[in-house]
Amino acid sequence: EIVLTQSPGTLSLSPGERATLSCRASQSVSSSYLAWYQQKPGQAPRLLIYGASSRATGIPDRFSGSGSGTDFTLTISRLEPEDFAVYYCQQYGSSPGLTFGGGTKVEIK
Amino acid sequence: QVQLVQSGAEVKKPGASVKVSCKASGYTFTSYGISWVRQAPGQGLEWMGWISGYNGNTNYAQNLQGRVTMTTDTSTSTAYMELRSLRFDDTAVYYCAKGGELRYFDYWGQGTLVTVSS
Numbered sequence: 001e002i003v004l005t006q007s008p009g010t011l012s013l014s015p016g017e018r019a020t021l022s023c024r025a026s027q028s029v030s031s032s033y034l035a036w037y038q039q040k041p042g043q044a045p046r047l048l049i050y051g052a053s054s055r056a057t058g059i060p061d062r063f064s065g066s067g068s069g070t071d072f073t074l075t076i077s078r079l080e081p082e083d084f085a086v087y088y089c090q091q092y093g094s095s096p097g098l099t100f101g102g103g104t105k106v107e108i109k
Numbered sequence: 110q111v112q113l114v115q116s117g118a119e120v121k122k123p124g125a126s127v128k129v130s131c132k133a134s135g136y137t138f139t140s141y142g143i144s145w146v147r148q149a150p151g152q153g154l155e156w157m158g159w160i161s162g163y164n165g166n167t168n169y170a171q172n173l174q175g176r177v178t179m180t181t182d183t184s185t186s187t188a189y190m191e192l193r194s195l196r197f198d199d200t201a202v203y204y205c206a207k208g209g210e211l212r213y214f215d216y217w218g219q220g221t222l223v224t225v226s227s
Contacts, residue, residue, distance in 0.1 A: 001171070035213040037154075044204055044220055045146075045154065050213035057215075088154055092213055097170055098144065100154040 002027055002091050004101035012109040019076040021104045023089035028069045033093025036065055036074045039103075040085045048087075049074060076106075084108050111135035113143075113205050113218035120224045121195050128191040129221045131205030138162050138186035142209030145179060145190045147201040148220075155201075159209035160188060168210060195225045 003026040013019055023034070032052035037045040047056040049065035052072055062077040076083055089101040116130040131143060145157040158169035160179040167179050178191045188205055203221045206214035 033211060033213075037214070039154075044217035045206075045214070046217075047213060047215050050215075056213075090154075090156075090214070092208065093211060098156045098159065098210065100146075100156060103153045 001097040002029065002099055004089055004091060004099055006087075006089060006101035006104050008104060009102070010105045010107060012107050013079055014109045015079050015081055017079050019074075019079055019083070019106055021074040021076075021087055021089075021106075023067075023072040023074070023101050025070040025072070025091060029072075029091045030093040032068055033091055034065075034067070034072050035090045035092060036063075037088045037090065038083075038085050039088065045088065079106070081108075111207065111216045113207060113216055115203075115205060115218040115221045118222040118224070120226060122227055123195055123197060123225055125195050125225075126191060126193040127195060127223050128189055129203050129205075129223070131188040131190070131218050133186045133188070133207065136207070138181075139183055141207050142212065143179075143181070143188040144206045144209045144214060145177075146204045146206060146214075148204070149198070149201040152201075157190070157203075161209070162188075192223075195223075197225050199223065200225045 005024045007022045034052045036049040039045040053065045086103045086105045092098045114132045139162045144159045160167045180189045205218040207216040208214035
């Protein structure tokens with residue numbers, strides 16, 4: 001099973017700043033089957049990025065994903081007030097398990 | 110528009126079973142799988158398993174093998190997740206999501222809170 005490790009655990013930033021979130025896999029993620037989700041309190045997760053770098057429908061272009069193999073990054077170019085949330089990476093290409101990372105909380109500084 | 114509507118909250122005793130439903134609409138149910146994901150209070154997301162909407166093939170998380178069963182009813186575009194021998198640490202919000210192996214989760218249900226309490 002591929003283990004995904006996200007860092008940092010918490011990111012304290014101000015609106016307008018740039019956020020860089022990391023997701024490291026214990027082994028290579030095949031064909032970049034790597035997604036990022038945003039979750040706000042009391043809500044279901046929302047898909048942001050799939051295929052490591054493709055934005056989902058309706059996602060603003062301030063969100064971008066990059067990386068391949070074992071190292072992936074989610075970047076939010078300029079934080080808006082609605083972007084403060086928890087972010088999860090997920091690999092969906094490898095059986096037996098489709099794993100999630102532990103999450104990064106982006107909080108207001 | 111795509112929607113996944115889940116059944117309501119449940120309270121169960123330890124050792125009991127729970128069955129959560131997820132009714133899909135707005136897309137061809139048999140063209141995509143449904144995954145189940147749970148989230149314990151204050152914790153992260155845990156993938157539980159996946160069922161093919163096409164042929165009912167399943168893939169369960171190793172730690173739930175033997176306790177979980179996922180099924181579908183293609184006539185009503187509904188997926189089901191049954192978890193047996195419930196324990197206190199099964200208390201969580203359970204989500205269904207459209208997607209699975211080789212497919213990202215692009216739509217999610219609203220979540221179903223399952224509370225295991227004596």
